[in-house]
Amino acid sequence: MKEFKTIKVTKGIKTLIIDNPTNYPLIGMGSQGAVFKLSEGKCVKIYTDQLQAKMEAEALKAGQHLPFFPRLYETGANFVVMEYFNAPTLKEYLRNCTYIPESITKKLLSILNAMKDADFTMVDAPLRHIFVLENEELKVVDHVNAFKRQHPVPLKLLRDLNIILLKDSFLSRVKKLEPDTFKTWEKYFDKNSFDYKNIPVTSGGSGKGVKVESSVTQPLIGKGHQGAVYRISEDKCVKIYGKPGHCKQEKDVLLANQHLSFIPTVYKTGDQYVEMEYLIGPNLNQYLKKQSNLSEDITKRLLDILKTMKKAGFKQIDAPLRHIFLTNQGFKFVDHVYSYTRVQDRPLELFQNLHERGFLESFLEQVRALDHKTHANWTKEPIPLSEVVQAIEESTVDKNQRRKKEKLPEEKKSWFRKEYRNHVKDRRK
Structure with missing residues (x-):
């Protein structure tokens, strides 16, 4: 088996680019790097960034005496080899809990201290x-x-x-187990109370998403080209815009259409x-x-x-799949x-979204049965799909038709397939 040092990880536009000539499986990936399993006990x-590798190596060395730190085996200019855990994360472990166990709370407090x-x-x-x-060891x-x-x-x-x-369950246990710690946290949050009116959200420039402050404690639930969305309570969220002009444009639409069932309720x-309203x-x-x-009900x-x-x-008549939420009150449409x-x-x-899911043909057939006039308006001109999608379709036409067309070179078809996979992957994010 090839040495793991032959694996290359570099930053791409939206994700990491990984060149892995080895058989070591990828088991995790984040903003700083990628994790590969080396054996049952090592990864x-x-x-x-070599600086980040150095920073983590120093932290791991400093924490080797702590029982909750992974064991460190080897470090290099751009890697660290450490203990591998074949276990669920705490997020997965607590998924179906209605309250946090006291045993977990005690162990979390011990780790933080x-x-x-x-x-x-x-x-x-x-x-x-x-x-x-095992035995809830963290x-x-x-x-x-x-x-x-x-x-x-x-x-x-x-x-x-x-x-x-x-959160409330955890804090109530902290208050009981370590009242001084609870008071310290309470003072901190009173001093740094969440005021979304002053959260810095800035435009990322043409074609880029907005930039947000990473230290904000409220859950960031969405971020795009115009703004960032934070959840501020069980049933409310706030969208903060990079440009006041974008805020005014969306505010005008939302406030003028509060009577429509698919428009989210606006509070302030x-x-x-x-x-x-926060859409669950x-x-x-x-x-x-x-x-x-695709069910006819959805169509x-x-x-x-x-x-x-x-x-x-409305002048823009469109409803991208990622902007429509299935709630107890029916479909809600955002952005x-x-x-x-x-x-x-x-x-x-x-x-385009339905095409990528393989549902465009059935959707249009169902629309034709429900509203022939709308179907005729939508299909009087060819539906423009992405260039990559069209290229794939042209290279996979019926065999009899293909004989009449000029065959694409194999390397070009391979490029089209690769581009299409990347295109679909990006659209689904």
């Missing part, structure tokens, strides 16, 4: 970095920022517990934010990933939304920044 983390005693400045760990072994990984970031209270831990509705607005449920893209066919709901948008004066300003009379992005 290697390979970093894109030990980090503080070891002079780590980041006294914190997100749930996905904590593994639960192990914590990813310590690259242990001496860099300032987290005197467990901001990420509390954020993650809040997302799975266990400002020059650069909109506070609205999967988006339609996530839902359709698990379906083998009818989508058609009703699009026709209602047109009647209500209306361009609904009044961008002229588009056909749901082109929806067509």
Whole structure:
């Protein structure tokens, strides 16, 4: 087997680029690097930045006396070899819990206190970095920022517990077990109370998403080209925009259409934010990933939304799958920044999304049966799919037709297939 040092990990535009000529399986990937399993007891983390590799190596060496640290075996310029844990993360372990066990709370407090005693400045760990072994023994990984970031209270831990509705349960146990610790945390949060009106969200420039402040403790549930969305309570979220102009555009659409069932309820607005209802449920893209066919009920709901948008004066008639949420109150449609300003009379992005899921043909057939006039308007001109998709389709036509066409060179067809896979992967993120 080839040496793991031949594996190369570099930063791409949206994700890491991995060149792995070995048989070591990829078991994890984050913003700093990728993790590969070497054996039943060892794994290697390979970093894109040698400085981050050095920072984590120093933190791991400093924490080898701590029982919850992974054992360190070897370090290099861009890697660390450490103990491998074949166990669920604490996020997975607590998935179906309605309250947090006292035993887990005690162990988490013990870990946080030990980090503080070891002079780590980041006294914190997100749930996905904590593994639960036999007898509820906890192990914590990813310590690259242990001496860099300032987290005197467990901001990420509390954020993650809040997302799975266990924060209050955890804090009530902390108050009982360590009242002084609870008071310290309480003072910190009183002093640094969440004021979303002052959260710095800046535009990332043309074609790039907005930039957000990583130290914000509230759960970041979405981020795109125009703004970032934070969950601020059980049933509310706030969208903060990089540009006031985008805020005004979406605010105008939302406030003018609160009577429409698919528009989220708005509670409060400002020059650069909109506070609205938090939508509980999967988006339609996530839902359709698990379906083998497209139900007529979904087609009818989508058609009703699009026709209602047109009647209500929307100029951009489109409903991308990732912007539609399945809630107890029916479909809810988010992201209306361009609904009044961008002229588009056909749901082109929806067509593209459904094509990628393999449902476009059945969707159009069902629309034709439900509303022949709308179907005729949508299909009077060819539906423009992406260039890569069209190229794939042209290279996979019926055999009899293919003989009449000029054959694509094999290397070009291979390129098309690769580009199409990458295209679909990007669209599904």
